Amino acid sequence: MEVLKHECGVAMVRLLKPLEYYHQKYGTWMYGLNKLYLLMEKQHNRGQEGAGLACVKLEASPGEEYMFRERALGTEAITEIFAAVHEYYKDLPPDKLNDPLFAKTNLPFVGELYMGHLRYSTTGKSGISYVHPFLRRNNWRAKNLALCGNFNLTNVQDIFEEITAIGQHPRAYADTFIMLEQVGHRLDREVERLYQKYEAEGLKGMNITHAIEANVDLSNVLKRCAPQWDGGFVICGLTGSGESFSVRDPWGIRPAFYYADDEIVILASERPVIQTAMNVPAEDVHELKRGEALIINKQGDWHTSQIMEPKENKACSFERIYFSRGSDRDIYRERKRLGENLVPAVLKAVDNDLNHTVFSFIPNTAEVAYFGLQEGMNEYLNKKKKEWIADRSHLLQEEELEQILSMRVRCEKVAIKDIKLRTFIAEGNSRNDLAAHVYDITYGSVVPFEDNLVVIDDSIVRGTTSAKVVKLLRHAGATEIHMRISSPPFISECFFGTDIDSKENLIANKHSVEEIAKIIGVDSLGFLSTDSVVKIAENAGCGFCSGCFTGKYPIDVPKDIPKDKFEMKFEE
Numbered sequence: 001m002e003v004l005k006h007e008c009g010v011a012m013v014r015l016l017k018p019l020e021y022y023h024q025k026y027g028t029w030m031y032g033l034n035k036l037y038l039l040m041e042k043q044h045n046r047g048q049e050g051a052g053l054a055c056v057k058l059e060a061s062p063g064e065e066y067m068f069r070e071r072a073l074g075t076e077a078i079t080e081i082f083a084a085v086h087e088y089y090k091d092l093p094p095d096k097l098n099d100p101l102f103a104k105t106n107l108p109f110v111g112e113l114y115m116g117h118l119r120y121s122t123t124g125k126s127g128i129s130y131v132h133p134f135l136r137r138n139n140w141r142a143k144n145l146a147l148c149g150n151f152n153l154t155n156v157q158d159i160f161e162e163i164t165a166i167g168q169h170p171r172a173y174a175d176t177f178i179m180l181e182q183v184g185h186r187l188d189r190e191v192e193r194l195y196q197k198y199e200a201e202g203l204k205g206m207n208i209t210h211a212i213e214a215n216v217d218l219s220n221v222l223k224r225c226a227p228q229w230d231g232g233f234v235i236c237g238l239t240g241s242g243e244s245f246s247v248r249d250p251w252g253i254r255p256a257f258y259y260a261d262d263e264i265v266i267l268a269s270e271r272p273v274i275q276t277a278m279n280v281p282a283e284d285v286h287e288l289k290r291g292e293a294l295i296i297n298k299q300g301d302w303h304t305s306q307i308m309e310p311k312e313n314k315a316c317s318f319e320r321i322y323f324s325r326g327s328d329r330d331i332y333r334e335r336k337r338l339g340e341n342l343v344p345a346v347l348k349a350v351d352n353d354l355n356h357t358v359f360s361f362i363p364n365t366a367e368v369a370y371f372g373l374q375e376g377m378n379e380y381l382n383k384k385k386k387e388w389i390a391d392r393s394h395l396l397q398e399e400e401l402e403q404i405l406s407m408r409v410r411c412e413k414v415a416i417k418d419i420k421l422r423t424f425i426a427e428g429n430s431r432n433d434l435a436a437h438v439y440d441i442t443y444g445s446v447v448p449f450e451d452n453l454v455v456i457d458d459s460i461v462r463g464t465t466s467a468k469v470v471k472l473l474r475h476a477g478a479t480e481i482h483m484r485i486s487s488p489p490f491i492s493e494c495f496f497g498t499d500i501d502s503k504e505n506l507i508a509n510k511h512s513v514e515e516i517a518k519i520i521g522v523d524s525l526g527f528l529s530t531d532s533v534v535k536i537a538e539n540a541g542c543g544f545c546s547g548c549f550t551g552k553y554p555i556d557v558p559k560d561i562p563k564d565k566f567e568m569k570f571e572e
Contacts, residue, residue, distance in 0.1 A: 007323040007498060008132075008150035009046030009118035010236050010256070011039035012267040014244055016300040019100040019110070021263075029100040029110065033085070035266065035277055036114040040078050042273040045325060046150075049120040050131035051077035053085075054146040057104065057111035058242045058298070062206075067144055067240050068108045071131040078118070085109045112300075113238050117148035133238075134176060136184040142191045142213050144240030145184045150254050150269060151175065151233030154495050154557050159228055179229070183237060186221045213241040218295045219305045222247055226293075226307050230555050232316065232496030232545075234269065234288070242298035247307055250291035251314040251554050253496050253545055255324065258294050259285050265302050267294060272327040282329055313543035314554040317533055318498055320544075321487045322458050326368045338486040338528060339372025339456065343380060345526045346373065349482040350452050354381065354407070358446050358478070360414035362457040362469055363439075369486035370456050377409040412445040414453065414476055415469060439469050441476050448477025459487045463507035463520055470521040480523040488530045489513070492551040495558070 015022065015032045022031035036053060052071035060066035072080035088108055089097060096102050103110045117132035132148035153159070153175035160173060163182070170181055194212040203211055222245060226235075232253030236246045246267050248256050258267040259274045267288070268274050274285045288294055291308035316323075321338070324331050350357045359377065361370035385404055389396065396404075418440055446453055453473065460466050466483075473481055489508030503509045507516055517525035530549045547553040 007046045007319070008120060009040070009043040009269040010148060010150055010234055010246070010267070011036055011043065011114075011116040011118075011269075011273075012236050012244060012246060012265075013039070013114040014265040014296050014300065014302070015112040015263070016265065017263055019104055019112075023098070023100045029103050032112065032114050032264070033082075033109065035264070036116050037078070037082050038277040039266065039268045039273055040116045040118060042276055042325075043118055043269060044078065046118045046120075046269060046323065048075050049073065049077075050128070051081055051116070051118050052131050052133050052148070053081055053109075053114065053116045054133040054135075054148075054238055055109045055111045055115075056113040056146075056238050056240060056242055056244075058113070060141075065108065066111075066141065067135070067137075067146065067238075068111075069133060069135060069146065070109070071128055071133075073128055073131065077131075113242060113244055115146060115148060115236055115238050115244070117236075132176070134180050136180055138188075138240075140191065140240075141209075142216060142239060142241040143184075143188055145180065145187055146238045147176075147180045147183060147235065148237075149176075149179070149233055149235040151179075151231060151235060151249075152496050153179075153229055153231040153233070154555055155228075155230040157558065162228075175231075179225075179235060182225045182228070183221060183235075186224045187216075187239065189224075190216055190221050213298055216241065216243055216297070218243050218245045218297075219293070219307065222293055222295075222305075222307045226291075236267070244296045245293055246288065247293035248288045248290060250308040250311040251545070252290040252310075252543075253314055253316050253554075255315065255319060256288040256294075257285050258288060260302060265294075265296055270325055270328065272325055272329075312554065314545040315543065316496065316498065317544040317546050318459075318487075318494075318548060321533070322365055323498075326365070332368055335368035335458075335486070336372030336375065338533070339369035339374075340376035341528055341532045342369075342373055342456065342484045342486060342526070343376035346377070346454055346482070346484055347380065349484075349524050349526070350454060350480075353452070354409060356447075356450055356479075357452045357454055358410045358412050358414065359454045360412055360445075360456075362415055362455060362466075363413075363417040366456050366458040366486065369458060373456055373484075374409060374411055381407060381409055410451075412442065414442055414445045415455065415473065416440045416442060439472055441472055443476070446476040446478050449479060451478055452480045452482065453478035454482045454484065456484050456486060458485070459490065460485055460507060460516065460520070461490050462505055463516060467520040474521070481521075482524045483517075483520070483522045483526075485525070485527045487528055488533060488546075488549040489516075489527050490548050492548055494548050495553065495555075496545070496547075498548070 013032045013036045019029040023029040050073045055068045057066045070081045070084050115133055119131055133146045136145040138144050156175050159178055170178060191212055194215055198208045198211045226247055233249045234254045234256040238244050255269055257271040257274055259278055271285045290310035293305050293307045295305055296302040320331050320334050326332050361367055388404055418438055490506045491509045493502055513525055530546050534544050545554050
C-alpha cells in the first residue's frame with residue numbers, strides 16, 4: 001500500500017465542571033488537556049504533516065489573555081505541541097502546580113475548552129502557516145474564533161465570486177480561509193444583533209457583554225454559512241467567549257463521533273478513540289449525523305442541531321478500507337468481509353492447491369482483511385473435508401483420518417514492516433535505496449521452488465511501493481506470487497480530502513489489471529469489484545462515496561481549478 005498521508009483528524013473537549021472538580025476527583029486540573037492528548041495521539045494514523053491545539057479560558061477578566069494556540073510540524077508534532085504547553089508549568093512549585101485556582105488565573109492553556117487538529121495537506125505544501133487551528137482575532141471576546149477541520153470544498157470558486165461581488169476582500173483563495181472568514185463574519189453579525197438588542201433594553205457596559213456571551217446563537221451562525229459549502233467536511237470551532245461547535249457535511253463524507261456525560265463533552269474523527277479515552281462502550285458514542293452540528297454554549301449546555309438538510313449517505317469508502325482505525329467494531333467487520341470476498345479468486349489463482357500455497361499480507365492496513373481471507377479459506381477447507389469424509393464408502397482408517405484432519409490453510413507473516421527504519425530516511429539521493437528496505441521478509445516462511453505465495457493488500461494507488469515490496473518478496477523463493485487487493489482499482493482523484501490529487505498519478509487509470517501485474521512484478525493480480533465494496537456496510541446502514549473507484553461523485557466537482565488552489569498560504 002502506498003502511503004496516503006492525508007486524512008485530517010479533529011478532537012474537541014468541553015469540560016462541564018469547574019477545574020477544582022477534576023482536581024479533586026482525578027487528581028489533576030489537567031484532566032481536559034490530558035483527554036485532548038489521548039484523543040489526538042490515538043488518531044496518529046491521521047495527519048502526518050502537523051498538529052495544533054487551541055484553548056479557551058472562561059471568565060477571564062478584561063485585559064487578560066483567554067485564548068491560546070500551539071502548532072508544530074512533522075511526524076512528532078503531537079508530542080512537540082504538548083511538550084511546549086507543559087513547558088509553561090515545569091518550574092512551578094508543587095503548591096502552585098496543584099492549585100486549580102492559581103492555574104486558572106495565571107497559566108496559559110488552562111481552560112474549559114480544547115480543540116486539536118491533525119493535518120496533512122492535499123497539495124504537498126508544508127509550513128506552519130498551513131497548520132490548523134486558524135485564528136480570527138478581535139478585541140471583543142465573543143468575536144474571536146478558532147477554526148479547524150477535516151475537509152475539502154469543491155465550490156471554492158463559486159463562494160469566492162459571491163463574496164467578492166458584495167465587496168469582501170479575502171486575503172487568499174483557499175477553502176480554509178474562506179470558511180474562517182464566512183463563519184467569523186456571521187459571528188460578528190450575531191454579536192452585533194445581540195448588542196443592539198440589549199442596548200435597546202437599557203443594558204450598559206459589562207452587562208451588555210455578559211448578556212451577549214450568554215446568548216450567542218451558533219445555530220444561527222452556522223445556518224447562514226454551512227449550506228453554501230459543497231464537499232466533504234467536519235468543521236470545528238471555538239469562540240473566545242466560550243461557545244464551541246462541530247458540523248458535518250450533509251452527505252456524511254467525512255466522519256465525526258461524540259460522547260457526553262455530566263462532566264465532559266468530547267468529539268473526535270473516530271469512535272474507538274473516544275471509547276478508549278473515556279473507557280465507554282460503543283453504544284455510548286454517537287455519530288454526528290449528516291448535516292448536523294454539535295453545539296455547546298458558554299454555560300456548558302449542549303445540543304445537536306440540523307444545520308443542513310441531509311443528503312444521500314455517501315460516507316468515504318476509503319475511510320472504511322484504509323484510513324480509519326481497524327479497531328472500530330463496524331470497520332473491523334467490514335474489512336474482514338472484504339477479505340472473505342477474495343476467496344473465490346484466490347482459489348482460482350492457485351488452482352485450489354492449498355498444500356503448496358502460503359497466505360500472507362502486506363503490513364499493516366491489510367491485516368484485518370487478511371483475517372477475513374483466512375476465515376473464508378478455512379470455511380472452504382472445512383467444507384471440502386466434510387465432502388471427502390462423506391464420499392468414503394468404508395470406515396475411515398486412522399491414517400486416512402489424520403491425513404484429512406491435517407489439511408490446513410498455511411498462513412505466514414512473510415512481509416515485515418520495519419517502522420523504526422523510517423526515522424532515519426532522509427531526502428536526497430539515497431532515499432529511494434533506503435526506502436526500499438522499509439519492508440523486509442521472514443526468511444524460511446516459504447519453501448523455495450515449491451510454494452506459491454498469495455499476498456493480500458488493501459489498495460494499489462501509484463504502484464511504486466507495490467513493485468518494491470514484490471521484488472523483496474521474490475527473495476523468499478516462491479514459485480509464483482499472486483496478489484489480491486481488498487478494494488477496487490483507483491481510477492480517479494478525490495476532491496473531498498484524500499491525498500489522491502491527479503488521475504495521472506494513478507496506475508489503474510492508465511493500465512489494465514494485467515499490465516499492472518507486469519509492472520509490479522506479480523504472476524497474477526486481482527481487485528474487488530465496486531459492488532462488493534459498497535455492499536459490505538449494508539448492515540451498518542451506511543452508503544458509500546466510491547468516486548475514486550468509479551469517477552462518479554455525489555457532488556459536482558471542479559473541472560478546471562487545480563487542486564493546489566484549495567490550500568494557499570496566508571499569514572494570520
